[in-house]
Amino acid sequence: MKRTLATLFLASSLILTACDTSDAEYDTDEQTEPIEDNSDDTSEGSADMNEDNDTNEDTDDEDELIDEPEESSYLYEVNENDIATIQVIEGEEANERVALLTYDDAPDNYAVDIAEVLVENDAPAIFFVNGMFIESEEGQAMLREIHEMGFAIGNHTHTHQSLPSLSEEEQTEEIMKTSDLIEEIIGERPRFFRAPFGQNTDHVKELVKEDGMVLMNWTYGYDWESGYMEAEPLADIMVNTELLRPGANLLMHDRSWTLEATPQIIEGLREKEYELVDPDLIRSVTPEQSESEETD
Numbered sequence: 001m002k003r004t005l006a007t008l009f010l011a012s013s014l015i016l017t018a019c020d021t022s023d024a025e026y027d028t029d030e031q032t033e034p035i036e037d038n039s040d041d042t043s044e045g046s047a048d049m050n051e052d053n054d055t056n057e058d059t060d061d062e063d064e065l066i067d068e069p070e071e072s073s074y075l076y077e078v079n080e081n082d083i084a085t086i087q088v089i090e091g092e093e094a095n096e097r098v099a100l101l102t103y104d105d106a107p108d109n110y111a112v113d114i115a116e117v118l119v120e121n122d123a124p125a126i127f128f129v130n131g132m133f134i135e136s137e138e139g140q141a142m143l144r145e146i147h148e149m150g151f152a153i154g155n156h157t158h159t160h161q162s163l164p165s166l167s168e169e170e171q172t173e174e175i176m177k178t179s180d181l182i183e184e185i186i187g188e189r190p191r192f193f194r195a196p197f198g199q200n201t202d203h204v205k206e207l208v209k210e211d212g213m214v215l216m217n218w219t220y221g222y223d224w225e226s227g228y229m230e231a232e233p234l235a236d237i238m239v240n241t242e243l244l245r246p247g248a249n250l251l252m253h254d255r256s257w258t259l260e261a262t263p264q265i266i267e268g269l270r271e272k273e274y275e276l277v278d279p280d281l282i283r284s285v286t287p288e289q290s291e292s293e294e295t296d
């Protein structure tokens with residue numbers, strides 16, 4: 001009896017929602033995945049057509065499929081011994097042949113344009129932000145725009161100094177000021193940290209971890225070197241360097257030639273069968289950390 005009632009209720013609510021959603025479509029295209037949307041539509045449609053007990057089980061199966069990515073939202077991590085490399089978390093099933101796109105010293109002049117190009121090419125990336133660039137309203141608007149386009153935001157310190165040359169107090173200020181500002185503007189703290197020039201200290205490492213960020217250097221980058229401050233040679237080396245390997249972390253900057261080279265870099269990496277890894281899938285907190293958070 002209970003079951004029939006539940007099925008009836010389910011069936012009727014399915015009919016209602018099927019009517020509603022078919023017109024409403026999916027406005028929240030944070031991640032434009034037309035294939036997923038289609039499968040959603042057909043599942044509701046078919047449940048609608050056979051209103052018998054079977055539909056209950058059908059929709060349960062469907063739910064499991066949809067829920068799966070949420071149960072294990074992190075599939076990748078930064079290799080602890082080589083903080084440039086992205087690797088699949090042990091025990092998770094994910095593509096190892098990935099590359100991560102990162103853009104530092106943002107948002108200065110070209111970051112929003114770069115983000116737009118990435119969106120056009122359906123390519124995820126991290127933008128590492130210098131706090132000093134987001135003190136102005138203009139900078140804040142740019143950051144907001146990049147965040148709203150769905151990109152991960154990282155902390156690249158406030159004024160881009162060599163951290164080991166600063167006192168611990170100053171190092172803290174350089175990092176926390178930027179995370180606080182980012183949080184004020186986009187409503188969430190950054191999960192990724194990259195030190196200027198890749199120079200970290202023990203104090204920085206501890207601080208970054210405490211604040212729930214993961215340290216990240218890079219595997220290679222060229223857009224600041226003479227000979228590569230032009231789109232053609234830059235795109236070529238970013239794709240054809242011997243340093244490209246699964247898990248590579250590609251460093252680029254808020255520069256005009258990098259903006260221009262980005263579509264070719266994406267295309268070249270994909271031709272070599274690299275998947276561009278979604279930063280949302282990269283774990284920032286260690287398992288020990290999340291456990292202690294739960295018990296606190």
Ligand SMILES: [Zn+2]
Pocket residue numbers: 104105156160196197
């Ligand atoms: Zn930098």
